[in-house]
Amino acid sequence: MTATPSPRASRRPSRKRRAAALTAVLSLLGPAALTVGTGSALGAAGTPVTERGRDGQELSVSVTRGLDPSGQTVRVTGKDYDESKGVYVALCKDNGQGRVPSPCAGGADMSGGSKASAWIVPRGDAHEGELATGYGIGGTFDVELHLKAASAGLDCKTVRCAVVTRVDHRGAGDRSQDVRVPVAFAAAPPPGGIGVDVPEGTVSYREDARFATAGKPLDALVHPESEKLYVGADNLPDTADVDERGLYVLDPADGRVRSHISRAPGPSGLRTSAVARIVGPLPGDGVRFQYPLRGIGSAQDGDASARGVWLTGSAVTDVGPGTSSPTAVLVAQGNELSEVDPGTGAVLRELTLPGGNRFAVDPARGRAWFVDFDAGKLHRIDTGTLTVHRTLDVPVVAGGPSGFVEVDPENGDVWLGSGRTVLVLGADGRPAATLAGPDDAIAVAFDGASDRAFLVRQDGGDPAEPGDDNNGSLTAYDTEEYEQRTDPVPLTGLHGQLGAAAVTVAPGGAAVYVTHPVEGKVIKLVRRTSPKVTSSPTDVTVEPGSEVRLTARAEGAPEPTVRWQLSRDGGTSWSTVRGADHHTLAFTATRTQDGHRYRAEFNNSAGTTRTRPMTLTVAEEQPASGGSTSGAGTDGGSTSGGTTNGGGSSGGDTGGANVGGTRGSDAAGGTTSGGTSGAADGSPGGDGTAAGGTDGSDPYDDGTGALASTGTTVLSAAAAAAALLAAGAALVRRRRPDRAPAPGQEASQG
Numbered sequence: 163m164t165a166t167p168s169p170r171a172s173r174r175p176s177r178k179r180r181a182a183a184l185t186a187v188l189s190l191l192g193p194a195a196l197t198v199g200t201g202s203a204l205g206a207a208g209t210p211v212t213e214r215g216r217d218g219q220e221l222s223v224s225v226t227r228g229l230d231p232s233g234q235t236v237r238v239t240g241k242d243y244d245e246s247k248g249v250y251v252a253l254c255k256d257n258g259q260g261r262v263p264s265p266c267a268g269g270a271d272m273s274g275g276s277k278a279s280a281w282i283v284p285r286g287d288a289h290e291g292e293l294a295t296g297y298g299i300g301g302t303f304d305v306e307l308h309l310k311a312a313s314a315g316l317d318c319k320t321v322r323c324a325v326v327t328r329v330d331h332r333g334a335g336d337r338s339q340d341v342r343v344p345v346a347f348a349a350a351p352p353p354g355g356i357g358v359d360v361p362e363g364t365v366s367y368r369e370d371a372r373f374a375t376a377g378k379p380l381d382a383l384v385h386p387e388s389e390k391l392y393v394g395a396d397n398l399p400d401t402a403d404v405d406e407r408g409l410y411v412l413d414p415a416d417g418r419v420r421s422h423i424s425r426a427p428g429p430s431g432l433r434t435s436a437v438a439r440i441v442g443p444l445p446g447d448g449v450r451f452q453y454p455l456r457g458i459g460s461a462q463d464g465d466a467s468a469r470g471v472w473l474t475g476s477a478v479t480d481v482g483p484g485t486s487s488p489t490a491v492l493v494a495q496g497n498e499l500s501e502v503d504p505g506t507g508a509v510l511r512e513l514t515l516p517g518g519n520r521f522a523v524d525p526a527r528g529r530a531w532f533v534d535f536d537a538g539k540l541h542r543i544d545t546g547t548l549t550v551h552r553t554l555d556v557p558v559v560a561g562g563p564s565g566f567v568e569v570d571p572e573n574g575d576v577w578l579g580s581g582r583t584v585l586v587l588g589a590d591g592r593p594a595a596t597l598a599g600p601d602d603a604i605a606v607a608f609d610g611a612s613d614r615a616f617l618v619r620q621d622g623g624d625p626a627e628p629g630d631d632n633n634g635s636l637t638a639y640d641t642e643e644y645e646q647r648t649d650p651v652p653l654t655g656l657h658g659q660l661g662a663a664a665v666t667v668a669p670g671g672a673a674v675y676v677t678h679p680v681e682g683k684v685i686k687l688v689r690r691t692s693p694k695v696t697s698s699p700t701d702v703t704v705e706p707g708s709e710v711r712l713t714a715r716a717e718g719a720p721e722p723t724v725r726w727q728l729s730r731d732g733g734t735s736w737s738t739v740r741g742a743d744h745h746t747l748a749f750t751a752t753r754t755q756d757g758h759r760y761r762a763e764f765n766n767s768a769g770t771t772r773t774r775p776m777t778l779t780v781a782e783e784q785p786a787s788g789g790s791t792s793g794a795g796t797d798g799g800s801t802s803g804g805t806t807n808g809g810g811s812s813g814g815d816t817g818g819a820n821v822g823g824t825r826g827s828d829a830a831g832g833t834t835s836g837g838t839s840g841a842a843d844g845s846p847g848g849d850g851t852a853a854g855g856t857d858g859s860d861p862y863d864d865g866t867g868a869l870a871s872t873g874t875t876v877l878s879a880a881a882a883a884a885a886l887l888a889a890g891a892a893l894v895r896r897r898r899p900d901r902a903p904a905p906g907q908e909a910s911q912g
Contacts, residue, residue, distance in 0.1 A: 243282070253318070254323065278313055313643060324344045408435070528546050558583055572610040582602055618676055709750055718768060729775065730757075752780065
C-alpha cells in the first residue's frame with residue numbers, strides 16, 4: 163500500500179507541479195502533442211543556421227525565423243568561399259537549387275549602397291574599401307544585413323525568401339558560389355479595425371483650394387516658425403494692366419494676401435522686380451530670395467520694400483544658404499559658385515566647376531551637391547573649404563532635361579530629377595532608388611516630422627507627344643524606403659509650357675502647396691487619413707437587467723464620425739442602431755439580446771473602418787454547486803471522484819473494480835477521489851490522499867489516479883486530454899468567489 167503524503171499547505175499547486183503534470187499528460191498523447199505550445203519554434207528563431215554550398219562553402223545567418231517584418235539586423239558570416247570571385251550577400255527570392263535567386267532587396271548592388279545587401283570582393287579588388295568588403299583569410303566574411311519583409315519589389319510575406327550568396331555582376335551566370343539560408347518573417351499583428359474601402363489609417367491628399375492672389379507664382383515656402391506662406395511671383399500674361407511682380411505673404415488657410423513686397427534694390431536703386439527663387443527662411447519670420455537678374459534680397463511680412471544687393475557678373479542660376487556665417491549665401495552664376503555677403507555683395511569665396519549651373523546645400527553635413535545635367539556629373543563640395551571633394555557619374559541625368567537637385571535635410575539623401583526619372587542617392591553618394599513616372603519630375607519638398615518627400619510631376623504640355631494630357635500630379639514617398647505612400651493626386655492643367663512648378667510643405671505635412679504658373683494660382687492640398695481604431699469593445703457576459711456599456715474610438719483626418727451596428731444572426735447581416743452615434747453605446751441587457759453581435763463603424767472623407775465584432779452573452783448566473791451526484795462514496799465503491807465543493811461524504815470501504823472507492827474529506831475541501839485502485843474482488847480502497855487520489859484541494863488533480871506510479875490505471879491518450887481539460891475547467895470554477903449558503907440552509911452533500 164502506498165504511503166499517504168502529508169496534506170499540502172496551499173490549495174494552488176506549484177508551477178513546477180503543474181508543468182510536470184502537463185508534460186506527463188502530453189507524453190501520453192504522443193510526440194506530436196509535445197510540439198504544441200512548447201516554444202520550440204520560438205527557440206529556433208534565435209538559433210544561427212548554417213547551410214553549405216556545392217564546393218563546401220558555409221553560410222551562417224544569426225536569426226532566420228520570426229524576423230521583424232518592419233526590419234531586423236542579422237549577422238551573416240561565410241567561410242571557404244572562392245576568394246577569386248566577388249559575391250553579393252543579400253535577401254532574395256529563393257527560386258530553388260541551381261536557379262538564380264531573384265529579385266533581391268535593393269537589387270544587384272554595384273555600388274555598395276544597398277541597405278539589404280553586402281558586396282564581398284577579392285583582396286586588392288578595385289572596389290574594395292567604400293563600396294565593397296574584401297575577403298578574410300580562408301574565403302571568410304562577416305557582415306550585417308538589415309532585413310525587411312517587403313522592399314524594392316520583393317515581398318517575403320508572399321514568396322519564399324533566403325539570405326543568399328551569389329557571384330556578383332562580373333559573373334552573373336556563375337552559380338558556383340550560390341548558398342541559400344531560408345528565412346521567415348513573423349506575422350504582422352492584426353489591425354485594430356477592418357478597413358472597408360481602404361486599409362485603416364490610409365493617408366491621402368486632396369485638393370482643397372486654388373489661391374489666385376499671387377500673380378504668376380514661381381516659388382513658395384511655408385515658414386517653419388511663423389507658418390506664413392511666402393510666394394515669389396512674376397506677372398501673368400493676361401493681366402498686363404497690373405504689375406504683380408514681387409514677394410507675397412499669404413495666409414496659408416485661405417490665401418488672403420497679408421503683404422506684397424514688390425520693390426528691391428537694383429543696379430541703380432529700388433525697382434519693382436519679380437522673385438524667382440526663395441533661398442530659405444529668416445529667423446522668426448521672413449525669407450531670403452533671389453530676383454532677376456543678379457539680385458539677392460530679404461523681406462518679411464509688413465515690409466514696404468526688400469533689402470538686398472545687386473551682384474556683378476553673369477545672371478544668377480541658383481542660390482542656397484552659405485556656411486561661413488548665418489547670413490551668407492551661396493550663388494551659382496553658371497558654373498561659377500561663390501559665397502557672398504548679402505549685405506554688401508562682397509564675394510567671400512569662389513569656386514569654378516567644370517560645368518553645370520544648379521546645386522543643393524546640406525548645411526548639417528557641410529556639403530553642397532553641384533549637378534551638371536549635360537555631362538551627367540555630380541560634384542560633392544566641402545562647404546567648409548569650398549573645394550570639390552568627389553565627382554560622381556550619374557548617367558540617368560546625362561543629356562536629359564534639367565529638373566532639380568535637392569537634399570533631404572533629415573538624412574542627407576540627394577534627389578535628382580531629370581525628365582521622368584528621379585535618382586535618389588544616399589548621403590555618401592551611393593545610388594539608393596530610382597523613381598520613374600508618367601510625367602516630368604519637376605520639384606520635391608521634404609517633411610522631417612512625417613519622413614515624407616512630396617514629389618511634383620508636371621506634364622510636358624506638348625499635344626504632339628503621346629500621353630501628354632496637360633495634367634500633373636503630387637505623390638508622397640517614404641524617405642527611408644523610398645516607397646510610394648499615397649496615390650498620385652491629379653493636378654489639372656499643370657504643364658511645363660509656361661514655367662516650372664514648385665512645392666512646399668507645412669511642418670508636419672498637414673498641408674502641401676504647389677505653384678501653378680499656367681493658371682497663376684497656388685494649389686493647396688490637405689492631408690486625409692482614413693479612420694484607425696484605437697480602442698474597441700470585446701465580448702461581454704452579463705445577467706439580464708445589467709447595464710452594458712460598449713466603447714470604441716478611432717483617429718483620422720478629418721475627425722471621423724461613428725455609428726453602431728447590430729447583428730442578430732451571428733454576423734450574416736447588420737443593421738444600424740438608431741441614434742447610436744457616440745463613442746459609447748449603453749443599454750440594459752435582456753434575455754432576447756443573448757448572442758447579439760455589435761460593432762462600431764467610423765467614417766470620414768478618406769474612408770470607412772469598422773471595429774471587429776463583439777458578442778454579447780446574456781445568461782443567469784449559475785449557483786455554485788454544493789455537491790456532486792456522480793462519484794458519491796458508497797459501500798460498493800465508486801468509479802469516479804466525489805464533489806469539488808461542499809461537504810464530503812464517507813468514502814466507500816471497498817473498492818470497485820479497477821478504480822478505488824472514495825473517502826470524503828472535510829467540508830472545505832470537498833470529497834476526494836479514490837486512492838489506490840481497488841481490487842476486482844472488492845478489497846478496501848485506499849485513503850483519498852494516497853497516490854493518484856486527491857484531498858479535494860488541488861483543482862489540477864482529477865483524482866483518477868491516472869498519473870500515479872503504483873496500482874494505477876494508465877489512461878488512453880484521449881482520456882488524458884479530457885482529464886487535462888477537466889482540470890482546467892475546475893480551476894476556472896474554483897477561482898470564482900464562493901457563495902455563502904442562504905440562512906438556514908446547509909451546504910449540499912456530495
